Amino acid sequence: MSSNGLVEWNCDRCALLFMSLQDLDTLLKQRHQERELAERLSEPVSVETLIELGRERGLSITENDVISAQLREDSEAPSEELQRRMADESRRLRHFIQG
Numbered sequence: 001m002s003s004n005g006l007v008e009w010n011c012d013r014c015a016l017l018f019m020s021l022q023d024l025d026t027l028l029k030q031r032h033q034e035r036e037l038a039e040r041l042s043e044p045v046s047v048e049t050l051i052e053l054g055r056e057r058g059l060s061i062t063e064n065d066v067i068s069a070q071l072r073e074d075s076e077a078p079s080e081e082l083q084r085r086m087a088d089e090s091r092r093l094r095h096f097i098q099g
Helices: 012-030 035-040 047-056 063-076 079-098
Strands: none
Touching: 012 047, 012 063, 035 047, 047 063
16 A cells, blocks of 8 residues: 555556546546536436546546446445345336336
8 A cells, every 4th residue: 555545556557547537536526616517417428428528628538437437336335225226227127128
């Protein structure tokens, strides 16, 4: 562990992945200061749109970053929230499969 409390990885790719995930976090924080960004993110957007919004602001965001952020959010969610999400998803699948 480094002096700043972060885990040090001995791998350039790992550092790049961590930095671009930080860029995604930065973009999501910027929506609190940028009204236009907040409006664009008030509705669901595609991964491609999210990547482009980051690129417009000089940030490097990839599809893997979005997936990593979703996994991170899921790992921090309480089990009740995860169960609710799974129930919602299973209902959607039941309606789709019956068609």
